[in-house]
Amino acid sequence: MADLSGDYEIRRFGAASEGEEGFAEAESWIRAVAFGFHESTRTPEHVARSLETYRVDQRVLTGAYQTRQVAAGSLPADVPVATFGTLRKTLNIGFGRLLETQMVTAVTVRTSHRRRGLLRRMMSEDLELARKDGVAMAALTASEGTIYGRFGFGVASFERTVKVDTSARFSVRHQAVGSVEIADPKVLLDLAPKVFDRVHRLTPGSMGRQEWYRQGASGSLGRDGKEDPAVKVALHYGPDGAVDGYVSYKFLGWDTEPYTVQVMDLVAASNEGYLELWQFLAAIDLVERVTWEEAPLDDPLTWALSDPRCIDSSDSRDMLWLRILDVGKALEARHYPADGRLVLEVHDPLGLAAGTFALDVTGGQAAVVPVPESEAADLALDVAALSSIYLGAVCPVTLVAAGRIRENTKGAAFKAWQMFAVERATHCLTHF
Ligand SMILES: CC(=O)SCCNC(=O)CCNC(=O)[C@H](O)C(C)(C)COP(=O)(O)OP(=O)(O)OC[C@H]1O[C@@H](n2cnc3c(N)ncnc32)[C@H](O)[C@@H]1OP(=O)(O)O
Numbered sequence: 001m002a003d004l005s006g007d008y009e010i011r012r013f014g015a016a017s018e019g020e021e022g023f024a025e026a027e028s029w030i031r032a033v034a035f036g037f038h039e040s041t042r043t044p045e046h047v048a049r050s051l052e053t054y055r056v057d058q059r060v061l062t063g064a065y066q067t068r069q070v071a072a073g074s075l076p077a078d079v080p081v082a083t084f085g086t087l088r089k090t091l092n093i094g095f096g097r098l099l100e101t102q103m104v105t106a107v108t109v110r111t112s113h114r115r116r117g118l119l120r121r122m123m124s125e126d127l128e129l130a131r132k133d134g135v136a137m138a139a140l141t142a143s144e145g146t147i148y149g150r151f152g153f154g155v156a157s158f159e160r161t162v163k164v165d166t167s168a169r170f171s172v173r174h175q176a177v178g179s180v181e182i183a184d185p186k187v188l189l190d191l192a193p194k195v196f197d198r199v200h201r202l203t204p205g206s207m208g209r210q211e212w213y214r215q216g217a218s219g220s221l222g223r224d225g226k227e228d229p230a231v232k233v234a235l236h237y238g239p240d241g242a243v244d245g246y247v248s249y250k251f252l253g254w255d256t257e258p259y260t261v262q263v264m265d266l267v268a269a270s271n272e273g274y275l276e277l278w279q280f281l282a283a284i285d286l287v288e289r290v291t292w293e294e295a296p297l298d299d300p301l302t303w304a305l306s307d308p309r310c311i312d313s314s315d316s317r318d319m320l321w322l323r324i325l326d327v328g329k330a331l332e333a334r335h336y337p338a339d340g341r342l343v344l345e346v347h348d349p350l351g352l353a354a355g356t357f358a359l360d361v362t363g364g365q366a367a368v369v370p371v372p373e374s375e376a377a378d379l380a381l382d383v384a385a386l387s388s389i390y391l392g393a394v395c396p397v398t399l400v401a402a403g404r405i406r407e408n409t410k411g412a413a414f415k416a417w418q419m420f421a422v423e424r425a426t427h428c429l430t431h432f
Pocket residue numbers: 036037104105106107108109110113114115116117118119120121140141142143144146147150
C-alpha cells in the first residue's frame with residue numbers, strides 16, 4: 001500500500017453545542033457519520049440534539065481531513081473523509097465488577113478514500129492512547145464481521161431477534177409478585193438510567209449506556225431527531241412498590257398483520273419483573289405478536305413459557321466485541337469462580353497486549369505476572385480469542401476445536417472454561 005499518511009491530518013475534538021466555538025467542526029463530523037451510514041442529511045435541529053447527547057457522554061470525535069487541495073466542486077476540506085468516535089463507560093465483567101472501557105463507534109470512511117489505511121491509522125492510534133490512559137479494555141459493535149478481528153477484537157456476546165406469539169397460546173408459568181402500570185413515557189427521562197444502572201450491575205457483558213437511551217426510550221428523541229409520539233411505556237413495580245423494570249414499545253399499526261407490538265427497550269432488574277413485563281406485553285388486547293430485536297440467546301422466557309415454541313427466532317447474531325488492551329490489568333480486574341494457574345501466550349496483531357503471562361488465582365483473586373517466553377505456556381491464543389473467553393461467551397474447548405487456541409497442556413482449555421465462567425449468561429442491552 002502506498003504511503004498516503006501525508007495526505008490526511010487526524011484531529012480530535014469534543015462535541016460543542018450550538019453557539020460555542022467548535023460547533024461547525026462537530027456539525028461537519030456528525031454529517032459525515034450520517035453520510036457514512038447512508039442516512040438522509042440531518043436537519044440542523046437533529047444535528048444540534050445529537051451533539052447535545054454527545055456532550056453529556058463526553059465523546060471524543062476523531063476526523064481525518066484532506067491536507068492537499070480538494071477536487072473542484074467536491075466536499076470542502078473541513079468535512080472529514082473519515083470519522084471515529086469514542087466514549088468511556090463501564091463494562092460488567094462478572095460478579096458485579098465494573099471495568100472502565102473505551103467504546104468505539106461511528107467508524108466511517110468516505111468511499112473515495114477507503115482502503116488507504118485510514119481506519120487502521122485511527123484505530124491503532126486510538127487504542128494506543130486509551131492504553132496509555134490506563135484503560136484495559138475496548139469495545140464495539142460491528143457492522144460487518146470481517147472488519148475488527150484484525151485489530152484484536154473478539155465476539156463477547158450475542159443477541160437475537162424474537163417474534164413472540166402472544167395469542168391465547170402464550171402462557172408463562174409464573175405467579176405475579178409485583179404489578180405493571182402504564183406511565184407517561186417522559187417518566188423514563190428520570191427512571192430509565194436508574195433502572196438500567198441496577199441491571200448493569202447484575203449482568204455480565206452489560207455496557208454502560210449513552211445519554212441517547214433515556215431520550216429514545218421516553219420518545220423524546222427518535223432516530224429521525226424528532227419526538228416519537230408512537231412510543232408507549234409501562235413500568236414494573238416490585239413487591240415493595242418501587243419501580244424495578246420498564247418496557248418501552250410501539251404498536252406497528254393496523255396494516256401490519258398479525259397486529260404487532262415492537263419492543264424498543266426492555267429493562268428489568270429482577271427475574272420476576274422480566275417475566276411480568278412479558279405477561280403484560282402478551283396481555284395487550286388486539287395484539288397477537290410482540291417483537292424484540294435485542295433479546296438474549298439464553299432467555300429465561302423460553303424456559304418459563306408453557307409452550308416455548310411461542311418464540312420464533314431465526315436471527316441470532318454477535319453483539320458486543322471486546323478487545324483487551326492490557327492483559328495484566330484486565331485479568332486482575334476479574335473475580336474467578338475457580339482457583340488455578342494458567343500460563344497464557346498472548347499474540348497481538350497491534351502489539352499492545354502481547355506477551356506470556358502467568359495467571360494465578362487464589363480465593364477467586366488473580367495475580368498476573370509476565371513470564372519469559374521460554375516458559376512453556378498452557379494455552380497459546382491471540383488477544384481476540386482471549387477477549388472472547390474473558391466473559392464466557394464461548395468455551396475455550398470450542399476455540400481449540402476451531403484452531404483459535406493451541407492447547408499445550410491437556411485439560412487447560414477446560415480449566416480456563418471453569419475459571420473464566422461468569423455467574424449468569426452475558427447479555428448486552430447497549431448498542432453504540
Ligand atoms: C464500530 C463501528 O462503527 S462499525 C461501522 C463500520 N463502518 C461501516 O460499516 C461503514 C461503511 N464502511 C466504511 O466506512 C469503511 O469501509 C470501513 C470503515 C469499514 C473501512 O475503512 P478503510 O479506511 O477502508 O479501512 P483500512 O483501509 O484502514 O483497512 C484496514 C484493513 O481492514 C480491511 N477492511 C476494511 N474494511 C473491510 C471490510 N468491510 N471487510 C473486510 N475487510 C475490511 C482492509 O482490507 C485492511 O486490511 P489489511 O490491513 O489487512 O490490508
